[in-house]
Amino acid sequence: MWRYYALLAILCLVVLTLMGRAVHLHIFEQSFLSHQGDVRSIRLERLDAHRGTISDRYGEPLAISAAVETIYANPTQVKLGDEEYAQLAAALGVNKRWLKRRLESNRDKQFVYLKRKAAPHEAQQALQLGFSGIYSRREYKRFYPAGEVASHIVGFSNIDEKGQEGIELAYDEWLTGREGKHRVLKNRAGQVIKDLGVVELAQSGNDISLSIDMRLQYLAYRELKAAVDIHRARAGSVVVLDIETGEVLAMVNQPSYNPNNRSNLNVSHLRNRAITDLFEPGSTMKLVTLASALESEKYALNSSVETSPGFLRLGGRSIRDHRDYGRLSLLEVIAKSSNVGTSKLALDLGPEALWDSFYALGLGQGTGIGFPGENIGQLPNPFNMQPVELAAMSYGYGLSTTALQLAQAYMVLGNGGLKPSLSLIKKESKEPVERVLPESVSNELLKAMRATVEKGGTGTRAQVPLYSVGGKTGTVHTVGRDGYNAEEYKALFAGVAPINDPKIATVVVIDAPAGAEYYGGEVAAPIFSRVVDGAMRILSVEPDKFSQLMHVNKVESSLAGGRG
Template sequence: MRTSYSAHQRERLADASPALKMTAGRVRFVLLMLGMLFLALIGRAIYLQVVQQDFLQGQGEARFRRAMTLEANRGVITDRNGEPLAISSPVQTIWASPADMEPVPPAKLRDLGKLLDMAPEELATKLSDRKKEFVYIKRQINPEVADKVIALGIPGIAKQQEYRRFYPAGEIISHIIGFTGVDGKGQEGVELAREKMLSGKDGRRVVIKDRRGHIIEDVAAIEPPRDGQTLALAVDHRIQYLAYREIKAAVEENKAKAGSVVVLDAKTGELLALANYPSFNPNNRVGTTPEMLRNRAVIDLFEPGSTMKPLSISLALEHGKANVNTVLDTHSYMIGPATIRDVSAQPSLNILGIIQKSSNVGTSKLALLSSPQDFWTYYDSLGFGRAPNTGFPGEAAGRLRDWKNWRPIEQATMSFGYGVSVSLLQMARAYTIFTNDGVMLPISLYKTSTPMPGKRVLSEKTAHEMHDLLVANSEPGGGAVGGRIIGYSIGGKSGTARKLEGRTYVANKHRALFMGFAPGKNPKLIVAVMIDEPTAGKYYGGAISAPVFSQVAGGALRVLNVQPDEPSNNSLLPDSTPVPADF
């Protein structure tokens, strides 16, 4: 049925049509916008879940996933008898992740500071950078202290195990062993030289941690650490103790600047002891100065004075320029404008007399019988001017000038230990030619089952002749009587060298030296001693360095159970008066 409207109703409907039409348009617009927004949300979800999935997952894991280093235990260093000289003890390190932390309340910071012996301001500074996900708070602390830190319950503070190096012998052997830094890497000595062998390889563990640093789960296979290897040195800690005790006492007694002693196995070249004073404590290096860190026996160079004479005289014997019965005129003589003289002048001396009286005149005349090239070649064969390749970091090569630039006076002075620079370790090695039938042995820092092959420098005949001359030098009338040992024979040579300052040899600064071997008849040990700038009155090597040789060598022979080769009542003949012949 058709509806009919009155005129008034039709007028009202006509007035309402535009409003209805407008409302419908608004609805369509809102629906369209809602649809577009919904599509945008779906698109964003698809983008995040598909396109950005790896990035977002990485960001989440960066907040809670941690790759932990499993520190390898550094290898133990022992002496030749298995006595530990360097070991690693487990300690704890406190670290934090500022990016995962809320500001720490002041009271908590104060408590943390008391445990770690740190100022709250210092702690606040370490924790202030919210972009950092890892920062060390304090390393290598006592595990009990670390447990108390964790018990404070500060979110973002955690601990991890590390190892701290400990040296049972302390300053006694520090110049050989060296030390490691806070990161556990070698800084000096054998610790540095054998870093790769000792350090091993760290492991790795990837875990999920909560904000308190607690491990929730492992998310990858654990890579276990591979510990460092044990390293056995040639050193005998008992002989090392003797060497350090005696050189320290001698330096203090003679008010010297410093001193060093080297002990070698006379038949293998193994380094049984090396001690310097001053020294340092590797367990606590607070207050350690560069002078205390110097491994003087290895890196310090000096002119060896009269201890060089047995070596240079041997060349004349080797080349047949002289024999043990040769007698030389030992009056002072001139080389150009320079005068060669002896402090204790003698009109003539045979070879033994030249050694006993430490004659510069006799030694230089024998040296000048050889050509400069032959003399240089011989010194070069003894290793002078070249690093000894022991493996010690920073070992010195010394100084031996090219023979083409020599003048006769220079060859003469080099024969009695001036104009050539060496280390104490080099001099000790050179003396192995007198204990090993003319073969110079390489020095070994490490215990060896088979001695390393040496290099022939002299014939057996010459080596035996000089060996016997040095033994005779320890008898009454010789310059080595101060080094004698009750119950044992010895062979040796003392020396005293003035120090060079600028271009001038000063009269009041000396180095006192003694090189020798024991027992004299069948040498087991070579001991080299150097005392730098003694100022207590005595300064001759025969007076202050020879007694150090006697104490170290004698004690070492007894430690090694070497049978005496002389009666136990053989008397010491101390060098009670200065021996000018040392020059």
């Protein structure tokens, strides 16, 4: 009998001990146990922040972030048969064999991506299958509405929203948002069963408004692409600058690429050739030589230079014109693009004076535009320059520049000698402007530019209906591994419009046209004409060829009367 009572006493003691422990835990250690439970079931998860929007000067979106879903798995929790693998693969739009291999080869891991940046409906289809260990979370994917038209400026970001090219790379830190955090309650399977609220709000990246006017960008891209195709050229660039502010209104290149689909991307197409590719600017530099001559006050536009017999011998080399032009005024030297006349000016001015003029216009130095991969070009050393090198420099050989630098130089020539800083970002206010050339010299240069496109000049095909324009043609041999390519050229045209009150500076570069035409006046000048014609209308610039305008109005009136 005593054994019964002993056993009963032991059982009562055990029960009392357990009850005492339960009371102790419930009263004295409740907060500790609650915390330990939360640690095992409550998690902090990140809230992705989308990148800032990139837009043109009028708010047209060029790069936006769209909400998408990333589907991932915990392989230790996934238990699927062949039929279930097939269902999941179909929902994700992936290969069944790849999916099975990916999950089974990572059985010892608790996280593996199945599909990054998927459309929300794909994630919904996958999750609705109800398979354990399959999850999704919100992310953002970059989309570029303008596609290849603005790709060389905007660039692109990678799958992790990090800038890789263009503005996306140059302003990556500014565009990148800051992740937030939210607290969630998960079950033993790792599934979220309750969102407990936001701990830290995600902060979106900062927006950027570019200086680009997409109306001009589309126009320039269309004309350049058509010309490169027609002339079977290797590449080409067009740059349009606002003369007063220095803002880049358009910058296009061929070949281009689609940033929304880079699966078959040719890496060479990534280059923003207008900023990275160097070339000898050829006869477009004759206006800079003229500027140096006029600034020296030793010459005026009506000063004359003897170019007979049509060639000049220097250091065992011959500098030639297309023919013997005889005695030419400086205005005619530019209009007829005389190498001999320009060389004689340079030889009289000396290397230092000429170098100073080139450098003052931004050649041989960075533009300060802040774009990745920009080339600064090269100017020859003025203190170690032979006469033949000085002569070559005067008509654009022996130095290198980019299309953007060339556009900057012509912007200054057409802006009364003022040199605003270049910018791909929209300027919200006026800033101090440096004067690098007397206004009187700039006005004389505009006359020389006009003469180039008028009858007798080399750039007549650059003329624009209803608007007076001016500029300079250029044709240079391309440079290969073994020196100049005798049968391959670059066709150039640089100019401003309208010539009486310049608003824009435009440069056209066509690399290696393969057709019968290859001169700058034949290939590049017509592109300049079409781009400027459209730009003047888009920018609502009043026509200044009033006689032509009156003729058009008369024709329209007569046609209207005929209908009556």
